[in-house]
Structure formats: C-alpha cells, structure tokens
C-alpha cells in the first residue's frame with residue numbers, strides 16, 4: 004500500500020479533519036520521539052479527543068518535547084481552523100521553532116498546565132474486538148509488542164518484501180485452487196502453467212507494496228521457482244490420498260468458550276477416503292523444522308494457529324484429521340509440509356521428520372488456553388505489558404526503536 008505524503012496528510016487534516024492523517028503527522032514530526040508520539044496518540048484515542056486538543060500535561064514528559072508538542076498542536080489547530088495545510092507543513096519542515104512568538108505561545112500554554120499534578124498511571128483498557136490466533140501468538144511471545152500493535156496501534160507496519168511476497172503468493176494460490184479443486188498428475192502441465200500466470204499477475208498487482216523494482220522482480224522469480232515444487236507436492240498427495248479442495252481463504256469466526264475468535268484458513272481439503280478434513284496454512288516465512296517441534300510449540304502454548312483452525316471446523320460438525328503447514332519460502336528444496344495427524348488422547352505419539360501426530364487432548368488444552376488468554380485480555384485491565392526476554396522475538400519487530408525494554412542480543416551483551 005502506498006503511504007500518503009506529509010503534504011497529503013496535512014491537506015487531509017486541514018480540509019476534512021482526518022484524525023488518522025493527524026496521527027501520522029505527529030509520528031512524522033522529528034522534534035518528538037516515536038514513543039512520546041505513540042503515548043499521545045494512545046491518550047487521544049482512549050479519551051476520544053482530538054490530538055490537537057488533548058492536554059500535554061502528562062505527555063510528553065520531557066520539557067523540550069512537551070514544548071514541541073504544544074507548538075505542533077497549535078499548528079494543527081490553526082491548520083484545521085483556516086482549512087489551510089501550510090501551518091503544519093511549515094512546522095514539519097523546520098522543527099522546532101525558537102521564535103519569540105513560539106516562546107510566548109509555550110509560556111502561555113505551559114503555565115496553567117504546570118500548576119496541575121500529574122495524572123496517576125492506570126491499567127490500560129484493551130480493544131473490544133474478536134481474537135485472532137496470530138494476536139494470541141503475539142501476546143504469548145511478547146506482551147509489550149501486543150500492546151504496541153493492538154492497543155496503541157500507532158504505526159503502520161512497514162511492508163517488508165517478505166510480507167509482500169507472502170501476500171502475493173497467497174493471492175495466486177487462492178485463485179489457483181478456486182479453479183483446480185481436484186489436483187492430479189493428469190493436470191500437472193496445465194496446473195503448472197496456470198499457477199505461473201497467476202503468480203505473475205499477483206506480483207504485478209502487488210508491485211506498489213514493494214520498495215523497489217528490483218525487489219518485486221526478485222521475489223516474483225523466487226515464487227515462480229517455488230511453484231513447480233508446490234505442484235509436485237500436490238500431485239504426490241493427490242495420488243496417495245485423493246482429496247478435493249473445499250475451501251480457500253475461508254473466513255471463520257467461531258465462538259469458543261463464550262469468546263469470539265476470527266481468522267482465515269488458507270485452504271481446506273476433504274479426503275475422498277473418509278470424508279475428513281485437512282486444514283492447511285501456507286507459510287512464506289520460517290517454520291518449525293519437524294512435526295515434533297511444531298507439536299511441542301502447541302503443547303507449550305506458543306502457537307495457536309492450527310489448533311484454532313481445527314476447532315473452527317470441529318465446532319461446525321466436521322471431523323478434522325490433519326493439520327498442515329506448507330512451506331513456500333525456499334525455492335531450492337522440495338515443498339515438504341509439516342503435517343500432524345490428529346489421534347485419540349490415549350494413542351502413542353509418532354514422529355517421522357515432517358510427519359507426526361498430535362492428540363486431541365493437546366488440542367483441547369490449546370483451546371482452553373486460548374479461552375483463558377482471551378479472558379485475561381478482555382476481562383481485566385492489564386497494568387503492565389512485559390517485554391519479551393528472548394532477543395529472537397525482536398528480530399522482526401517494528402517497534403524496536405520505541406521499545407526501551409528490548410532484551411539485548413547475545414552478541415551485543417558479549418561485546419560490552
């Protein structure tokens with residue numbers, strides 16, 4: 004998605020009072036740190052007030068930043084009142100001013116504020132919307148990141164090339180399996196040619212989400228090299244366990260333990276043999292290297308994706324017999340899904356590399372944990388959102404600049 008420029012945002016705010024544009028303008032204001040901007044945005048949202056009007060008593064705390072914030076607010080109000088973007092654009096172009104007029108404005112606005120005592124900190128209300136498995140995964144991985152993402156929500160996560168690759172590949176496969184619901188060896192060449200065309204079209208549509216032309220070309224070619232390996236797997240699977248694709252990108256919103264959850268299942272297959280289902284998640288990033296590793300993540304309550312898909316279908320009366328993660332990241336190796344067969348609670352667990360089993364008891368425990376986490380998030384105001392203690396969690400976090408509690412990577416610790 005193309006981001007609006009600050010000039011476009013200044014126009015959107017001054018002409019239409021667009022609050023999202025105003026938030027972006029605060030984040031773009033170099034005189035205020037991203038953490039102070041995030042705090043101001045969260046305070047404005049929580050009090051349902053405009054950023055241009057909220058009190059600057061508590062945010063930002065640092066005096067120079069607070070002065071800058073007051074100047075920014077004055078410019079925002081002036082721009083809105085005059086329907087003229089220039090006051091904001093000028094301020095963003097030359098922050099912060101030290102003109103006598105600005106100093107007078109700061110003195111005037113700070114004087115009454117400094118007479119008040121600071122508001123005592125309070126637990127944070129959490130947003131009232133359905134839970135997704137990825138949100139719960141983030142919550143258990145790093146509560147601080149979850150707070151930034153789902154409570155503050157101040158930053159549009161940058162579109163990394165890897166994320167754009169995933170989005171385009173998913174879109175191509177959605178169209179592909181809407182056309183080819185019964186893959187087979189007889190259709191191999193036709194399927195291969197069609198998937199290649201759909202990938203080229205999907206990456207063309209996704210072109211604006213990549214930063215450079217080189218990136219889009221490289222990622223598209225990576226997808227095109229991966230596609231034949233995906234077709235190999237489809238043909239092999241269809242020969243071993245004939246199936247029909249009965250769902251693609253299916254939206255599910257089950258109520259589990261009185262909590263509403265929501266998500267999209269990449270693909271649902273129905274086996275001809277016994278009519279049971281397989282729920283499939285495409286993975287364009289890193290995944291567990293074995294079925295056992297993934298099952299242990301589920302058992303440690305670190306991953307709810309496939310358990311959630313499982314319950315979303317079981318609760319509709321279907322029988323889900325298999326859960327699979329399909330890797331689409333590496334074009335140099337065969338597509339070998341991490342696949343778990345669902346077995347009875349008392350059945351011995353089996354593992355054989357990428358294939359293994361998971362018991363219904365493990366899935367029930369994962370379900371109960373999802374409900375408990377939902378209750379914790381929704382029912383109680385959370386006083387503190389702990390940062391992760393694992394530096395690996397921070398690898399793809401977009402909030403690293405704002406996060407002062409970030410654990411240091413081992414190499415950094417060693418070097419000090």
Ligand code: SF4
Nearest residue numbers: 145148390397400406
């Ligand atoms: S930088 Fe690390 S600790 Fe901080 S929010 Fe992100 S994942 Fe959590």
